[in-house]
Amino acid sequence: MSIDDSKKAWQETVVQKNITKTPERKAEFSTTSAIEIERCFTPGFDYPGYDETIGFPGQFPFTRGVQPTMYRGRFWTMRQYAGFGTARESNERYKYLLQAGQTGLSVAFDLPTQMGYDSDHSMSQGEVGKVGVAIDSLADMEILFDGIPLERVSTSMTINSTAAILLAMYIAVAEKQGVSPDKISGTIQNDILKEYMARGTYIYPPKESMRIITDIFAYCKDNVPKWNTISISGYHIREAGSSAAQEVAFTLADGIAYVEAAIKAGLAVDDFAPRLAFFFNAHNNLLEEVAKFRAARRMWAKIMKERFGAKDPRSMMLRFHTQTAGCTLTAQQPDNNIMRVTIQALAAVLGGTQSLHTNSRDEALALPTEDSVRIALRTQQVLAYESGVADSVDPLAGSFMVEALTDQIEQAAFTYIEKIDKLGGAVEAISRGFQQKEIQDSAYAYQRAIETNELVIVGVNKFTIENEPQPELLKIKEEVELAQKTALAELKQRRNDSEVRSALQALETAAKGTDNLMPPILNAVKAYASLGEIADVLRNVFGVHRETVVL
Template sequence: MFDKESLERLEQEKARWENSTVKKVIEKTPERYERFHTGSNLEVNRLYTPLDVQEMDYMKDLGFPGEYPFTRGIQPTMYRGRLWTMRQYAGFGTAEESNKRYKYLLSQGQTGLSVAFDLPTQIGYDSDHPLAQGEVGKVGVAIDSLKDMETLFDGIPLDKVSTSMTINAPAAILLAMYIAVAEKQGVSSDKLSGTIQNDILKEYVARGTYIFPPEPSMRLITDIFEFCSKHVPKWNTISISGYHIREAGATAVQEVAFTLANGIAYVEAAIKAGLDVDEFAPRLSFFFNAHNDLFEEVAKFRAARRLWAKIMKERFKAKDPKSMMLRFHTQTAGSTLTAQQPDNNIVRVTIQALAAVLGGTQSLHTNSRDEALALPTEESVRIALRTQQIIAYESGVTETVDPLAGSYYVEHLTNLIEQKAMEYIKKIDELGGAPKAIEKGYIQQEIQDSAYRYQQEIESGRRIVVGVNKFQIEEEPPKNLLKVDPEVEKIQKEKLSKLKATRDNLAVKNALEELSKKAMSNENLMPTIITCVKTYATLGEICDALRRVFGEYKATVSF
């Protein structure tokens, strides 16, 4: 992009500037630190110039939006044509309560739903299971059967709303319930749009809501890929998630590397199952975190997009440009929210949301100011949603595509993150791929080491967290926090008891037996799971039918 003579002259001028202008100032006013670095510990130079991006080839490395390598965005006009989907992750207590919250959010201008499930639902237990005690409806909505799912989406037209569901191990079951609810509304499965997270590999390293061992878990995932490619073509069959990897303590580089390494594993599993890459890859989606380091986060999203395009084209020989597009949802960083001075979280979330938009996200959830203390109140959720709307309609950042492109700093960071992420991916390949690297504890150990370094920086004061280790104040205990009524568990148990007494239990028994039988074969399990769901077999019963065949995963502990 720059001729040799100009670069040589610039190098001389930069040396002159450093030895005269800069040196004089530093002698009077030293810089705050000897070494400056990003939130992920990448060194930050005092100044960036064309010298830092001299190897860049515009067409090869950047290109145009909507074209390979998609560095500048996956759509030619980006937000000039259509804004990102504004989702607020929500769900708590009973399906009735969550349904009211969804209708409220839609009335306030939200453009897509994002369902949070409670812990028992995420790990395949009904609300009346002994292990569910004390957890029913606490961190999300309790869904025990199709009856709950019908209530959750009552009055919400599923052919007009895009729904994202944060569910992994029982993803096939929740998707089956969603399809069945739509059918009852008169909406065919080919009209449904949305996403299931369905990313089990990151559960083994960062989140922990797994049920089955890796091999049968991967089989369920590829069954969903195959089924949806034929019957639910608008559905994103997986949201390959870096969000939870980052929440566990990973750096921005590790978030990109480990997420894309997991993506590679899913693509390989699907190809091994006999699927053509261009049949399923266009419906793969990703889920990333947005932290406070604005420029690093923007560069991270751009690097991830370019790297995935190269992987799909060069490694998997994809032909369809849509197979090479990294489409992603972003959530602001829950781990950065503080219980101290919670109103400060509004500012943090604004910076993080801005980074996601400048980085070209397709969908965005903004955390609420009180989430370090409790589930968010309606007022807090409204502020979080308004944050997105103000960025969209008032900030001006949506008027042009990829507005930070050409920044010497941002382009340098984009190149650096891509390079370092690729080094991790090569290491994981040497270990035999992401599942093997997880089995050996490599990825877990890398994340733990990064989390430890980050915490050390806070405790030493090298990393300032406003209100936590600097600028503290005396505070009153928080008031008006949202609390889930303990009666929710009792209500769910009563609903389950009534359901089991009124449904056709012979049909349930036959459907579950057929599912266990099919699980021992190589047949696609989605049609049988849909049958089970329609008999009102519960989530726990369906998971138990699979547990009997697949067994349960026991974690490898590493220190």
């Protein structure tokens, strides 16, 4: 069948079915010169293997996108990752962002919350509310989402070791708003493997962590069907210094490990795989980043179909959130970061992301101010409404360079996955330090390139200025920690202690056995057991992970 015949068949079946469900934003799309923009451009000549390698949007192998009309139907979800200080302060920031046109929430938690410590724990001293919002209990979560209708807002939460606890809190808040769990939508990151190799906010050993993750898969399949139960993250792998090909390889290898663990736990692949999501970084090399996203989509489709025998097309779709690269932001001349973020956001859009966070210009120095956050959000809005890049699906497809880069990243990433398979899979490879060593070597090479001026960073090793004025920064007051400790102490005074003890005992029994952990965690949350108390029960049963040292 010719490409023209394939395109006609795609338009008459896949596209028409999609448009009936989700109409396109406009009846016609055109340039400022009144030139019509096609939904999907294809070669006007014979292109051997086109259907198998590039194909059409919304069809296997999904190289060109997971939806037939992509942004012609609706724009990507515009999220701004936010959270700082107390739940009340973060709630005010969320409302500000929603009023500014943000279309989804993305919650940043402070380090104690990520590590399973309450604000009054000795390990939390000096960190409460600093890099995200402090959440000690359901009471904080109620404040965090006060006045925000959870049936209408999709929420992403960057949380891993304590993901089950924060998800339970979110479910409980929704129920208090009168919203049933089957009506809420969003994502928890819940990706512990990348924590072991690149980020470090882990608590429990890998085996026990994987149990918690698969318990979340099973619980949400039956109770919270619109929730994305994991966001398999390459973002932090890239932030730690990996290359684009390594980011794809190590992320998809982690995805393979999660699918294998879920199948081993008795879940059918097509029951949970449609709710898997991914999270990638967007760097400055525009065309490499576009190719990276296209390659990752095609690879995941092949992996799910050929390796795991998935039958449901949704199981083969790599849906992903993108965040612009924090590690590329510079403290020197921070306004330059606006341009970096714009390039990175453009790469994500041209690469077909489903949602996007744009970093703020001052994040190399502190948490962003409201002005900086607004500029970051406006960057997305200008791309969506003014640039025209959202009017055709995968507009760079067919570029000799982009297609070559897509193929080469795919080949390099599959080579890494083969090495990881030979080591026994992602978990075993991490325990041996394989991924960590590869990332370290890549990070070292990148840093050396900057130090020798082989790689130019504007404002850092070239085009520098002296006596640079310092911008106004957001500072978290020390009173936040005191206020959080006081609120937690007051909560413990007024809650029903017998209910808390009973709920924590039930959780301990479940952890020692094989029952799904989500129901007892949810009951403990509703009894106002603190995050630290719940995490400590699991620490006592599961133990804690000790890092593999790689030299």
